[in-house]
Amino acid sequence: MALVAMSGTLVGVDGVPIQVEIDLLRRLPSVVIVGLPDGAVRESAERVRSAIQQAGFEFPRKRVVVNLAPADVRKCGTAFDLPIAAGILAVSEQVSRQRLEGTMFFGELSLEGLLRRIRGALPLTLMAREQGATRVILPLENAAEAAVVDGIEVMGASSLDEVVEWMEGRRELAPTQAAPSPPEAGSSLDLAEVRGQARARRALEIAAAGGHNLLMVGSPGCGKTMLAARMPGILPSLAFDEALDITRIWSVAGLLPEGQGLMTRRPFRAPHHTISAAGMVGSASLRPGEVSLAHHGVLFLDELPEFSRHVLELLRGPLEDRAITLTRAAGTVRLPAGAALVAAANPCPCGYLGHPSRPCACAPAAIERYRARLSGPLLDRIDLQVWVQPVEAESLSRGAPGEASSAVRARVERARSHQSQRLQVLGIAARNNAELAGSAIRTAADPSPEALRVLESTMERLGLSARAWARMLKVARTIADLEGATRVEGPHMLEACSFRLPEGERL
Numbered sequence: 001m002a003l004v005a006m007s008g009t010l011v012g013v014d015g016v017p018i019q020v021e022i023d024l025l026r027r028l029p030s031v032v033i034v035g036l037p038d039g040a041v042r043e044s045a046e047r048v049r050s051a052i053q054q055a056g057f058e059f060p061r062k063r064v065v066v067n068l069a070p071a072d073v074r075k076c077g078t079a080f081d082l083p084i085a086a087g088i089l090a091v092s093e094q095v096s097r098q099r100l101e102g103t104m105f106f107g108e109l110s111l112e113g114l115l116r117r118i119r120g121a122l123p124l125t126l127m128a129r130e131q132g133a134t135r136v137i138l139p140l141e142n143a144a145e146a147a148v149v150d151g152i153e154v155m156g157a158s159s160l161d162e163v164v165e166w167m168e169g170r171r172e173l174a175p176t177q178a179a180p181s182p183p184e185a186g187s188s189l190d191l192a193e194v195r196g197q198a199r200a201r202r203a204l205e206i207a208a209a210g211g212h213n214l215l216m217v218g219s220p221g222c223g224k225t226m227l228a229a230r231m232p233g234i235l236p237s238l239a240f241d242e243a244l245d246i247t248r249i250w251s252v253a254g255l256l257p258e259g260q261g262l263m264t265r266r267p268f269r270a271p272h273h274t275i276s277a278a279g280m281v282g283s284a285s286l287r288p289g290e291v292s293l294a295h296h297g298v299l300f301l302d303e304l305p306e307f308s309r310h311v312l313e314l315l316r317g318p319l320e321d322r323a324i325t326l327t328r329a330a331g332t333v334r335l336p337a338g339a340a341l342v343a344a345a346n347p348c349p350c351g352y353l354g355h356p357s358r359p360c361a362c363a364p365a366a367i368e369r370y371r372a373r374l375s376g377p378l379l380d381r382i383d384l385q386v387w388v389q390p391v392e393a394e395s396l397s398r399g400a401p402g403e404a405s406s407a408v409r410a411r412v413e414r415a416r417s418h419q420s421q422r423l424q425v426l427g428i429a430a431r432n433n434a435e436l437a438g439s440a441i442r443t444a445a446d447p448s449p450e451a452l453r454v455l456e457s458t459m460e461r462l463g464l465s466a467r468a469w470a471r472m473l474k475v476a477r478t479i480a481d482l483e484g485a486t487r488v489e490g491p492h493m494l495e496a497c498s499f500r501l502p503e504g505e506r507l
């Protein structure tokens with residue numbers, strides 16, 4: 001008598017198949033949902049009962065037992081409403097069960113029986129294809145993102161009524177086609193609008209070419225935010241698998257614009273400094289945080305020392321591993337968090353330390369306290385550190401426009417293609433220089449003896465850690481790649497070392 005409808009749940013950014021097994025027992029009428037359901041799944045019973053009655057069917061006057069298997073996976077969210085409703089109607093023989101075969105169901109039901117948008121439709125559909133399902137049925141609002149997956153029929157429905165008519169063979173649901181991707185426009189902000197700032201622009205280009213992290217220090221109004229906002233426009237265009245990675249995370253976060261298929265732009269996230277720890281790295285309910293939403297793009301943290309110390313310390317893991325591990329009762333989950341960090345900071349509390357014309361009003365002790373908010377281990381992980389000076393009024397009005405983003409991006413793409421060819425030849429699993437780890441760093445950089453001497457003497461002079469050593473070598477590798485050089489030579493290393501601020505200028 002029992003019947004199984006296929007569905008799934010999310011673990012991190014992955015879909016996991018779940019069998020929704022439904023049985024009717026001759027006992028007092030009630031609904032029991034077992035198999036590690038969370039609060040939202042337990043509340044499903046009331047939504048399903050109401051939706052079934054609104055659709056003109058009878059809710060069985062028996063004990064309805066819903067068993068979600070396997071039992072050791074925590075089931076979260078509201079996507080089980082639809083498979084539970086479809087299963088109850090089929091097991092009570094009010095609706096044909098024939099079309100359950102090969103179909104996966106996902107969808108939240110309103111009390112009136114309308115299908116509501118769920119989180120994670122893209123990873124759930126990818127999972128359905130892997131499991132060999134023929135089709136998925138889900139809320140119409142989710143159909144565009146799910147249709148990105150080829151090799152499986154994606155059918156959107158707007159109500160339980162429509163799904164029932166389809167199960168009965170009285171109506172066909174039109175398969176949703178993948179939306180044509182909007183033209184790849186990069187970013188509408190162009191570096192041509194930035195005049196002067198040669199050094200900061202160079203740092204931005206290196207950061208983009210190798211996927212490195214960047215800190216800009218300078219007075220308010222000197223253009224740090226303007227520069228950072230132009231970073232996505234000089235990053236290489238998205239590869240399909242990167243676009244899929246990003247869309248998957250945004251799908252799980254429930255942030256995809258309606259009707260959006262694949263995300264075609266690199267994300268630029270700029271959270272305010274008052275953000276909470278859960279907002280930054282993600283929460284126990286497994287909503288991706290800003291570090292994950294910025295995956296394959298840019299995470300811009302303006303006024304870095306104003307962020308809570310706790311939030312900044314939580315960033316150390318993702319900066320090292322390009323992923324964040326969240327712990328919850330049912331175990332740990334890893335979410336991708338491979339954004340390039342671009343941070344900006346004032347040099348002191350008033351902001352004018354080192355300014356050519358305005359005096360700094362801060363007491364030395366206040367400056368020290370301000371700088372102490374950023375820990376050494378965090379700064380160690382920021383590869384490129386640069387002072388940004390205010391541009392004089394004259395060069396703002398009369399100076400030539402800056403080089404356009406398209407020209408910078410062409411160099412970045414060339415440098416990236418040098419990297420990917422080398423990494424492929426060496427058999428190293430990394431996408432760019434910033435992702436190099438362990439002994440692969442030295443192998444890929446292939447530094448000349450002179451480059452190593454420059455590096456050693458800088459380490460000694462600035463008193464840097466072993467972690468900084470590896471990071472400077474990676475930056476030098478990127479500088480050599482921008483030049484098309486096969487090995488890291490002395491001048492590449494000198495330039496890489498110049499992006500580590502000496503004591504006194506360091507935050």
Ligand SMILES: [Zn+2]
Binds near residue numbers: 350353361362
């Ligand atoms: Zn000051």
